[in-house]
Amino acid sequence: MKIGKATAPRSAICASDEDRIVVRGADLSEELIGKINFGDYFHLLVTGRRADAAASEVLNATLVAIAEHGLVPSVQAARMTMAAAPDAMQGAVAAGILGSGSVILGASETAGRLYLAVEKAAEQHGGDLRAAAHAVISDLRARRQPIAGYGHPEHKKRDPRVGALFDVSLRAGGGQRYVEIAKLVEEVIPAIVGKELKLNVSGAIPAVLLGVGFPVNALKGVPMLARTASLIGHLNEELEDPIGFALSYQATREYEYTGPMPAAAPKRGGSE
Template structure:
């Protein structure tokens, strides 16, 4: 047995005087030449994005960066109030809340759409009517199984998420409007007749469809949502440092807590 140990990576490495990243010299070939969005895409896929893919990718990140006082933002602010010496802890606490109700919908939608189109074969010639038929089948199956369709509905934007039509437009302009977005758009058109009520296509869902059509790995879609939300959490913490609300949130809950003794 050989005593040599090897831990391969195609990401990066460094020596005393050089840093290599994705096969390039970081200082000479990457710094000032590659944007952060392009680098994030490149790191995840090991290939450089096309201009259209990069535009859709960065638009999706921007769309997911912040949505106000969500549980993730509140968690980050409260952790900062409790441990102001730990910025990393405050950011981490916000990211840990990215799940099935917030942020995780991005990946759930991408995975749902991908599974739905996996058996369709070549869809390049599909018309709007074809996609509507697929959407009806998908929705009827989900309804019969008692499953929710990820990407449908929003707790605030009940009449329509303002991000959704813009993301559709950007993807079309960038020529990155593929089967995931086509099916998601069709779900938006036909779901009222199948489900008996009208729900908006939410921004997290359209981000998932957009990222999938832009060629990002399905298993990393939640990671991109977290990458985007990190920027939003940094913004919340910057604001918390200047105009803290954490003490008021803590006092509001603590002073209005109702103690209910456990039943005997």
């Protein structure tokens, strides 16, 4: 990220005075409240544009798809934090979101950049997307880099959310170019990696969102926003039916110390 040349703070997102609040050029009270759903409002906040029908349906579908998946690491971190500080839901939510990196939640952005790299590489392969996908994945493999958006510890055949999102995108009229690229990457992986790595939801999300013009720089924000909603649900349950300490106790029961031990102390005997 480059350092800007601005000498005064500025933003095109919001302004307010005594009488009104303006968000992206619209009067919040008169034009937005009660007239736009939250997914579309998120789109407006991020892009400055009203979501068309395809973008609305696809974005809302991705938010639903990624919000919840059980006691994943972000949820466990949040629930254990809540157990330790039940008066600070904001801290517990933050604990869950702070792990949004290359493995958890952040993989959607990485996968999106992968698809853009394949698209760019196709220019050097006469427009052949399959050849471009093979070249890009081969380069990742040579550099021992993970292939974001592919493989899942539980969904070995293919993450069931992938097909659902692709169906929404097609039905809504979203662009299919990045869906095609995502599928081609899946197809070339076995010959390069030596095993199948099927698409997961973090690969499907950028494929459908890029197809409706969602910016790649904001892709990570989609799973973060969605997971925040789920975390609040988990934390409300934590307050009513706590398991945070149970999660901690399970870790303690399975704990194995692998470090060195001090030398045995000499046995004491006789009188001093």
